[in-house]
Amino acid sequence: MRSVDEHLKLCLKNLGPLPAVEVLLSEAAGCVLAQDIVSGIDMPRFDNSSMDGYAVRAAEVASATAGSPVNLPVLGDIPAGRGDALELEPGTTLRIMTGAPVPAGADSVVQVEWTDGGVRQVRIDRPVPPGRNIRRSGEDVREGETVLTAGTWLTARHVTLAASVGIDRLTVHPRPRVVVLPSGSELVPPGKPLQPGQIHDSNGYGLLAAAQAAGAVARHGGIMPDTPEAVGSMLEAAAAEADLLITTGGVSAGAYDTVKAVLRELGTMEFVQVAMQPGKPQGFGTIGPRSTPLFTLPGNPVSALLSFEVFVAPALRRLAGRPDLDRSTPTATVVEGWRSPAARRQFARCLLTVTAAGPTVRPVGGQGSHLVADLAGANCLVIVPEDVTQVSEGDELPYIVLESGS
Ligand SMILES: Nc1nc2c(c(=O)[nH]1)N[C@H]1C(S)=C(S)[C@@H](COP(=O)(O)OP(=O)(O)OC[C@H]3O[C@@H](n4cnc5c(N)ncnc54)[C@H](O)[C@@H]3O)O[C@H]1N2
Numbered sequence: 001m002r003s004v005d006e007h008l009k010l011c012l013k014n015l016g017p018l019p020a021v022e023v024l025l026s027e028a029a030g031c032v033l034a035q036d037i038v039s040g041i042d043m044p045r046f047d048n049s050s051m052d053g054y055a056v057r058a059a060e061v062a063s064a065t066a067g068s069p070v071n072l073p074v075l076g077d078i079p080a081g082r083g084d085a086l087e088l089e090p091g092t093t094l095r096i097m098t099g100a101p102v103p104a105g106a107d108s109v110v111q112v113e114w115t116d117g118g119v120r121q122v123r124i125d126r127p128v129p130p131g132r133n134i135r136r137s138g139e140d141v142r143e144g145e146t147v148l149t150a151g152t153w154l155t156a157r158h159v160t161l162a163a164s165v166g167i168d169r170l171t172v173h174p175r176p177r178v179v180v181l182p183s184g185s186e187l188v189p190p191g192k193p194l195q196p197g198q199i200h201d202s203n204g205y206g207l208l209a210a211a212q213a214a215g216a217v218a219r220h221g222g223i224m225p226d227t228p229e230a231v232g233s234m235l236e237a238a239a240a241e242a243d244l245l246i247t248t249g250g251v252s253a254g255a256y257d258t259v260k261a262v263l264r265e266l267g268t269m270e271f272v273q274v275a276m277q278p279g280k281p282q283g284f285g286t287i288g289p290r291s292t293p294l295f296t297l298p299g300n301p302v303s304a305l306l307s308f309e310v311f312v313a314p315a316l317r318r319l320a321g322r323p324d325l326d327r328s329t330p331t332a333t334v335v336e337g338w339r340s341p342a343a344r345r346q347f348a349r350c351l352l353t354v355t356a357a358g359p360t361v362r363p364v365g366g367q368g369s370h371l372v373a374d375l376a377g378a379n380c381l382v383i384v385p386e387d388v389t390q391v392s393e394g395d396e397l398p399y400i401v402l403e404s405g406s
């Protein structure tokens, strides 16, 4: 049997970031930047007030106290957005709003709470040192400064920065387009009644959700019945539109394992047994004129979702150009033991609880590959090494947080 690490390495071997495209800033979140972004402006653009209040010369209000306030005439208002060049005349003040340009001659702003809020004349009860409540031009970003570098996985924080410096289009590696194709003549979409022998397709929807959570643009490509013609044509059609395909089912040792049979002819596929539990039967290769990568995941629903976490999620990250390929694997203390198969890496469904003493894990229900209710109750996968057959209370083991995206 092939090791998990070896299979992952082979799956990722020929995968690289998708060719860069230009997108609107409104569509950039979740994509990886393919260019450096240089600011064409200083930020803040101009000295501006961080408070609603009064622009003053600090020296003129230095003696102000509640008992002996300083009174100044208010010669006008500066709302945010006012752009004309204003000068503060000595012995006067201008009412100023947060974000408004500080007038020439002013070196400080008294916040309105320290005054009587006067409109024509204002009483100032407290002094301010020079520079108080002024946000200086360029203190955040300098014109010509590189604010974002190629390879950044764009989140709301980066989009905010790009917008602030006026960028409306970005060159990015696009989100991978994924088509999920469950296979099996026993499958019926949820919402449709079940006839004897039939079950609802859960893999199609679960993997769709997993791919979307991993940042892909994913769609359900329909259930493939166990006929070679249907499997062949559905796979070829999906390969023409997708950057990555996922099938489930039909790849183990069954007499009707059609996916495996068709792909032996159609793609450059390799079907192997991987030393893991669950998820032993795995297939990976490429299909179609664009050599679209294709993962054939095992049909058992738990196996399919876990295989996605272990193999497909890293592949999607690589196609997306994500710099962070490896999931983080912190460790937790086991509070209730369980058994693990010999010579296989077990991905045990567990409940992670963070206590004052640190993170702890306990198994959730059984480890059978069909137990989807137990899977739904788990929030992490504890990784049990190949040479461990008994996990005991007190063991420290690594885990992956499910659906954390990290
Ligand atoms: N003789 C052997 N039999 C099996 C072996 C083996 O090594 N020798 N391996 C077992 C393991 S482990 C797994 S995992 C499964 C994988 O089988 P397939 O990938 O071929 O999947 P199917 O046989 O089509 O289905 C397995 C199971 O999952 C259900 N299923 C399939 N698709 C869906 C779906 N979209 N939604 C919900 N449930 C689905 C299907 O009805 C079966 O119950 O093979 C073992 N057998």
Ligand code: MOO
Binding pocket: 276, 277, 278, 279, 280, 281, 298, 300, 303, 304, 369
């Ligand atoms: O490997 Mo299967 O995926 O154990 O159920």
